[in-house]
Amino acid sequence: MTKAIEVKNLEVSFPTPSGYSAVVRGISLTISPGERIAIVGESGSGKTMLGLSMLGIQPASAKVTGEVIIGDVDMVSANDATARKLRGNYISMVFQEPLTSLNPVRTISSQLTESVRRHNKMSKSEAEDRVLEILTSVGIPAPKERMKSYPHQLSGGLRQRVMIALALINKPALVVADEPTTALDATIQAQILDLLRSGMGDAALMLITHDLAVAADVCNRIVVMYAGNIVEQGPVAEILGNPRHPYTRGLLNAIPKFDKARPPLMPIPGSPPTITEVVSGCRFASRCTYADSQCTASEPKFIDNLACFHPVVGASK
């Protein structure tokens, strides 16, 4: 798959007592082949719903408009049969908790071979060879024996590797990983982050996380989301060294760092708007130190990788 993946004006909304309310508000995004991008946001940013709707597995009550173009197919308007051909094949997902995403009553091998044979014409032994190959490439020790294990017999880190193997086995164009390391211990997280960084093969990676450091560790591009919108995006070095959006800056200032002087953390006051809250103008304005009347009057458009009337200039601390 050599085409980029395009998200055009994606909007995901949920029914509320006062009508439909958007959780993802008209997002457009292009993911180049083999690229690793991180969607960074806090709770309420809509990042998880973005990932789910790109795969077409959003909750049934959600209304999705816009386009998600993978190859030549638009996932949003595709019928069930087409969507199922793409899922696990051209686009796949890694979830946060592998214990609940893997079938506990089937062996690793059977789950992996099922996926590979569903999307490719292969004999059982060819499929098993492919399974062995992918398990080795994600770094599972003694893969021939491990293949026959059940998910609960593996440690958290190994399970997550199996999930990644499952995501990669059909050589997808894009792997969406939603907080894949949040539930793991620190040293295991480091292993998985290394795997995500260098073990994706030709697949592109969309890493959804709340942790800017994890994003910087794995990806080459960072997309910052706030309350349903993309507020800023750019290469990792740019975002970390020269963040233009006040929210991005706020996030960076709020993280403790290894700094001998222990400068006080600068939290972002207040909290994000709720799904039903109606906000006029920029959705971050109420918490922004640079906001003025222009910001509450109208919402800034996303131009030149930034959605802000008053971008901040100068390197971050």
Add this chain to the structure above:
Amino acid sequence: MKKTLMPFTRRDISIKKSTSPVILKFSAAILTALFLIAIFQSFLYTVDPAFLDLDARLLAPSIGGPWLGTDALGQDVFSRVIAGFRWSLGIGTIGTTIGVLIGLSLGIGAAWSRNRMRVILSRIIDIGISFPYLIIAVTIVTVVGRGFWPLALTLGLVCWPTIARVVYAETLTLREREFVTAARLFGIGSFTSIVTHILPALRPTIQVVTAFTFAELLIAESGLSFLGLGAPLGTPTWGNMLNDSRTYMAQAPWMMLGPVVAIIVTIFAANLLGEGLNAREKSKSGRVSQ
């Protein structure tokens, strides 16, 4: 029927109002009406329920005469059904109360204790659940005889194990909640903890269980009276009336009508109340995301 939204932030999202408040109000209204009938029964009699008229036996229902006909002793079926309210609802209420008191105490006691005590108490609950209720009924009838209070006691002793089991399971989970640990770490004693934290948290479950138990006990009372283990012969309870109507099913089918309708309406209302309470509690807890 009820739509639930997937909460996407840790904030409360209000859910579209479900139909459960209507169910709740409806069933509560019916039950209130039934209890009022029981209280004001003497005003509703068309005829004194104890009045026998052997010349007017097995009369069919009619508008001018007995509304639901008369039974084998010439007693007015309608008035007897009305008289049955006090007995049946009374038995149900008292039996349920006994059951809830015992069930709560044993359930919380078992969940709160440790090691051997917990094993002993939970075994007692298990034995209670498997204990055949007829044996209890027969024993009490043999020892104490038949009557209102023996029957209420029997019913109470029959229903407490299920209540205890539910309370036990839920208290076990509640006990692991951090706010209970926190209370202990303030130096708060077990009893205070149970009263301030466990009982209020159990309240919705107890409400639901009470409603369903009440309905069950009504059926049980009818069953026991039907078997001759409940109210003394001649007492106007619905179970007795069903029993009497058995012999005359071909000749006077209306004898069954009154008590059957009364039982069905009461059980229906009680079950509906339980469902409504259950639904209300579920919709409350669905609001805050885990």
Add this chain to the structure above:
Amino acid sequence: MFSSSGWSLKVSPENKILSAVDLSVSFKVSNALLRAVDTVNFYVNSGETVAIVGESGSGKTTLALSLIRSTQPTSGQIFFEGQDVTKLSEKNLKPFRKNVQMVFQDPYSSLDPRMNVGQVIGEPLKAHFKGTSADRNERAAELLVSVGLNGDLLDRRASQFSGGQRQRIAIARALALDPKVVIADEPVSALDVSTQAQIVNLLQKIQEERNISYVLVSHDLRLVYHLATRVVVMYLGKVVEEGNCDDVVADPQHPYTAALLSAVPALDEASRRDRIVLNGSPPSPIARPTGCSFHPRCPIARPECATQTPELQSLPDGRKVACFYPGELQAHVSFTSSK
């Protein structure tokens, strides 16, 4: 001995307010003995913040819970202000309970969702002080203000607040009895990044105002570095390294500490390049490796590490390490410097 660059601390050296001596906590798990905490010595001085770090199975949470006598130690002693409180009954523990409090990780389950804020904060007050509910409400309102919330919120149910606000309420509750020590078990990990910063600042402010000692259990090394003076690193129930935060992070002596530091997701390229990656996963405390419990995963393990167990040794600068080859494995932590 304590580096205090940029801080204002009132740390009294050698004033161990809470300590554990040779503490062990073991559990019976279907015929096997699980040693969650294995002969640990721990102390926190007045006004100081000590962090306990480790991964799953390290015993850090069990250690914290036994320090507050929530879990009963199997052997060893716990001292509070010089008094042995290990075996005191709940009745005699009341003064201890008043002085040592805890803040839990999950703000959604550490407050009773059915109670209102006034009752939540008033609960410890009720247990220790006689007085009317009006008195308690007054005190609760004061406490709410001191944690940055509005004093009028007493009648609201706990379930109506956000995670960050709930954690503030939990902190207000912990402060109600004016404790000398607060044990915080991952106090901010369940919160958003921007809220974390708010709570961290609050914790620091409270410490400065009241000279409270903190025992911080956390997996977030950056947070630990920011908040703690001293850090204790645990692996499989034992302390493997202990020392000043500044020194331990700049120059870790134990290979596990180096690996932990190296595993912190890097905000920059350099730290990532030299990342130390350990094999396998933290072993289960039931099936302990022989010799040094870290040796199966240790990048610099030698043959004798499998047969001999290193004891915790003191180094000249006050550091303690349990390793036969301390200082050999280096982690490259990039320090930033604020202008």
